[in-house]
Amino acid sequence: ESDQVSVKLALDWYPNSNHLGLFIAEEKGYFAEENLVVNMYTPVDPSTVLQTVGAGSDDFGISYQPELLMARAQGVPVVSIAGMVQHPLNSVVALASSGITRPADLKGKKVGYAGLPTGESLLDTMLKYDGLVGLGDVELVNVGFDLAPVLISGTVDAVVGAYWTHETILLENAGYPVVVLRLEEWGVPDYYELVMVASEDKLAQDPQVVERFLRAVRRGYADALADPQAGVDVLLRSAQGEEVDVAIERPGADLLKPVWKTSKADFGEQDSSRWQSFADWMHDNGLLAEEMDASKAFTSQFEDSK
Amino acid sequence: MNAEAAESSIQPAIQVQGVSKSFMQSGTPLAVLKGVDFYASDGELVSVIGPSGCGKSTLLNIIAGLDQPSEGSISLNGRVEERRLGEVGYMQQRDLLMPWRSVLDNAIIGLELQGVSKSEAHARARALLEEFGLTGFENEYPHALSGGMRQRAAFLRTVLADQEVFLLDEPFGALDALTRSQIQEWLLGMWRRVQKTIVLVTHDVDEAIFLSDRVYVMSSRPGRMKLVQVIDLARPRHAEMVTQPRFVELKAQLLASVRSEVTDV
Amino acid sequence: MNAEAAESSIQPAIQVQGVSKSFMQSGTPLAVLKGVDFYASDGELVSVIGPSGCGKSTLLNIIAGLDQPSEGSISLNGRVEERRLGEVGYMQQRDLLMPWRSVLDNAIIGLELQGVSKSEAHARARALLEEFGLTGFENEYPHALSGGMRQRAAFLRTVLADQEVFLLDEPFGALDALTRSQIQEWLLGMWRRVQKTIVLVTHDVDEAIFLSDRVYVMSSRPGRMKLVQVIDLARPRHAEMVTQPRFVELKAQLLASVRSEVTDV
Amino acid sequence: MSSNRPRVGVLGMIKGFSFSWLPSLLIILALLALWEGYVRIFDVQKWLLPSPVVIAATLVESAALLSRHAWVTLVEVLVGFGLALASGVALASMIAFSRTLERAIYPFVIASQTIPIIAVAPLLLIWIGYGLAPKVIVVALIAFFPIVVNMVDGLKSADPDMVSLMRTLGANRRDIFMKVQFPSSLPFLFSGTKIAMTFSVIGAVIGEWVGSSAGLGYLMIRSKPQFLTERVFAAIVVLSAMGILLFLFVGLVERLVIPWWHTERRKRALENSG
Amino acid sequence: MSSNRPRVGVLGMIKGFSFSWLPSLLIILALLALWEGYVRIFDVQKWLLPSPVVIAATLVESAALLSRHAWVTLVEVLVGFGLALASGVALASMIAFSRTLERAIYPFVIASQTIPIIAVAPLLLIWIGYGLAPKVIVVALIAFFPIVVNMVDGLKSADPDMVSLMRTLGANRRDIFMKVQFPSSLPFLFSGTKIAMTFSVIGAVIGEWVGSSAGLGYLMIRSKPQFLTERVFAAIVVLSAMGILLFLFVGLVERLVIPWWHTERRKRALENSG
Ligand SMILES: Nc1ncnc2c1ncn2[C@@H]1O[C@H](COP(=O)(O)OP(=O)(O)OP(=O)(O)O)[C@@H](O)[C@H]1O
Ligand SMILES: Nc1ncnc2c1ncn2[C@@H]1O[C@H](COP(=O)(O)OP(=O)(O)OP(=O)(O)O)[C@@H](O)[C@H]1O
Ligand SMILES: [Mg+2]
């Protein structure tokens, strides 16, 4: 029992179906079996996760692959230890009634985004891929993080930055059928939307704790894969369950199931060529000032330990 | 005009009849005035003296229309007037100069309210600066003035507003003896020229006698008029008169009446 | 003690020598006092009269230590004192009652500063309420008081602070004739009992004569002492004296001196 | 006459409730009716702008949820405000005490207000974690500013003649501060405190963004992306009510602490009303 | 004596710069040195907390970028503040004018402050689009509150005897307002304005989080996920400088508009300094 370790985990966002495995591991005692006490919390500004993990005040965090690469470019010593999903969740979303079916249809339209450079580059690549000149063909509008309302209200014709496992459900539930343009289908290199991160120090000093943590997490997601809806039930039973919207998380869990684990990859697995090609794409688009060796940005060292 | 006018058939400029007034103080009513009768004929100069707290300022407040009596009535020129504000000029005990206005601008506030143009108003005020001993201070803010100067400035403001009736609540309280006697003589001169009705509250018996046609003596609170003394000194009056026998006699009489009051106000 | 004491060899309680003072007003220096010589012997009651704005309050400010002279020196009991604050009791022209303190608490502020316990201070203040005509008002805030009451409260505060020397700047300015003569007699009584030195600024010549051992007359600005008149009336004095021949004679003399001043202050 | 009305303030508001709040109530009802009508006629979706009826229903249904979170926020507000009051008064006293201190401190006080808290959020998270502390600090940071500025102006508003009087009575700097400057500053301080109290509420909401798992701010942030706009509005209603009640409470305290400030005006007003 | 120091304020600050700002400068330099030392000794990474030297370098390198964005923010601040001042003074006047209006309006004024702007910002975007307007509105919403509260208290601080005087001179309500209440309120108004001016800066930053393509707030939001922390801090420095300068500017205007408020204190102070 002296072995018991308490760790802090910063979530990327409020508890939702992306976190089912974590809540299952908590409720079913998988963490406890590894002698871990996991404190989960949600910082409101997701970009703080990489800093608090990098500085060691949090042990683990959930962040995004593009952000992780940008952080490393600035010297933040963070490393991805697991791909939480195998594909981008980010997407371009438009109302079905708009008639937009492909990036080229966005020509001359207003596109809302969160005001971040990544969104600009993603859109640019998709537009070019579909034969347009690029960003110059659309009017970009910084709408902050509330993407769905501006879409419905007609403030913009499409948004980039919405998750096809979340905002889309929200919109459909509200009575607005939508069209989703997946990034990886329109020229953006495939990447891992959400990644579990730890600091370089942590990996060097405490690999056992990382290993124990990931083992429990993997067991959690294995259960979630077996029965996503049971996982949602676990989430609803948790301390913050009352604020969870079942109408979104139930379909969300079903949508996520195929990206937690694909025919090619198990949960958490990461592929170095995908990391590198995405890093190259970021460099090409000016998101990284210098070329980067992406192999240092992630580690597969914990994958075999099942 | 002098004392006889009061007895004439002309309606008095101010007629106060059976006025009582009480205030709530810490929850209990405090009777301040009790059946006050008072008048001032047109063009008359009347003084009111009485112990501190007997309700002199309260009486003037009521005449000016700032306050309404609990009982009794006030008539101006024979008409009972409910709304008397703006009808009579009133110089209160505090100088009430506005700290954000220069002396000159403080003086012309009444004219401004009457719609007189600023340049015209300034001109009229400047013409009186000398007389009020304010030359050279017209552009200062009030805080730069001595106590006496402040009171003179307030007096100038009242005079400029130019109403038919003036109520003056201890207007010379803060004046030195010299300026005081000058202003007194000046007041008499002005009063003779323009035939204003003046009600003066003062605590200086010499001043009351020197200036007035009649002097009212009030009792301590609740205030009533306990004595009216007609001042039968000849006019025009001169500063030297204060040491003359008739003056000294009147003074002794009034002082005796005042002294007979109980003192715990 | 009376006028002869001034000539004795004992060091005067207050000695002002060659004091000049000027202020900057709108950028140019304004000479307010010019070579003022003045003294008050131990236990003497001295009055200062003079035109408004001649620098009477400025002189008291300097004696009290609120201000330093531009030239000249001030000695207390024969020692030249640079730091005179807290040495003399000073009642200023404005009553300066604190709106957040009751009358009683305003009165005891000096005792509070001397470290006297609150209950003891209250007891001492209560003992004097009657004499100052403030009974029943001790727990009111100042705004509920009439002008005269406010000044009496301020006077009570000064008296309670109980220093050897009192400077009184027109302390009776807002008092009615009745209270005024009562307070004057009370002041004389207290002064006789406790042998304080009192310097009184007033604009009431009667008052100056009635109370004082000597009266200083100041010139208009820049203020100098232009006359010192020893008041040789017998003590104890009575209110009736003001109509006696010697009194009237002294009054005529002082008024003449005051009137000879130029007036455009 | 407007300026002669008794300044009866909060106490009077409460006492004379039945009559005096009528206009306010009527306006509120009219506005709500307009809003309801607008939403119904133009068929505005409830996730875009919920109607008053829907919000009211949510308030009732989610009463337990809301009050649980409201309690958390209230604690943050009160603790943070208390800290702001203490530090604000202390800072203002230092600033008013010496010109040198004023020059040294005031720029920092002002600068502290121009730093967007969200930008230093990671530092806060690293330095003090995500418990009660960061919220309290955010509240205090936002609330202390109006207190300092008003109090400094108030301390400087002391009547210089009254200060002279104290000096002639032998008062030292401390006496003058305690017995003249401080009481003089109270009316100003209360103006600032009213503002600060209201800002404390918004401060707690912002604080909850830094990282939290409870509180009305948390609930809002959480409900927004779920399109539970009616819950966001319900939380806003609770926050507003909290802000108004706290504001009124400060007004009440003001009347108790500086009665002279009010009676001075009221007495005269009664006298003048005739 | 602290309270007798001349209240020379901004003008004096500027005139007496060389000497009087020395303490402030020394403190700032000391703090910066401490900070630099801390960062160097503990080898704190610049993505977490950049050192003053790094920030200074960024300020120089990115001067053009920063000033372009600062200009945008300044315009939002000034326009929003102007709107807040106008509407704040108007609202306060209505509130002080009639008790009924006070009861009807004041609750809304308070309520408006407890609504977390970030929660309604998206609605603002939908309702009024994404130009200058929403930022100006956010600034105005934040800034008008201290103005209203202080101005209301100021209007009520008018000397009731002075009001009586005006009435005896036949003044109507408007006259009394314009010639007594309004001037009396100015010292209070300026206290509020100083707070409002500072809050305007943070208001503009918040406004820029939604729907902007320029401004220091926008620059910060963009730089943060790129972990350009030194640029974020450089933007904060510029924002602070802007806030302090605007605060000092209001102080300067105060001295020009209500000179009597200052000279009243200064004259006495000179007199007492001896
Ligand atoms: N608004 C008020 N509310 C309660 N009491 C009041 C009010 N105004 C005056 N009083 C009381 O009424 C009494 C008379 O006051 P007033 O000011 O009329 O006296 P006064 O004769 O003018 O005294 P003084 O000569 O000292 O000026 C005093 O006891 C005072 O406390
Ligand atoms: N702090 C100051 N700055 C500039 N001028 C001043 C200052 N204090 C007083 N004065 C000027 O000095 C002169 C004398 O003022 P002081 O108050 O001493 O007169 P006083 O004799 O007491 O007058 P009064 O009898 O009217 O009270 C006045 O002209 C006044 O304007
Ligand atoms: Mg009176």
Ligand SMILES: [Mg+2]
């Ligand atoms: Mg004087």
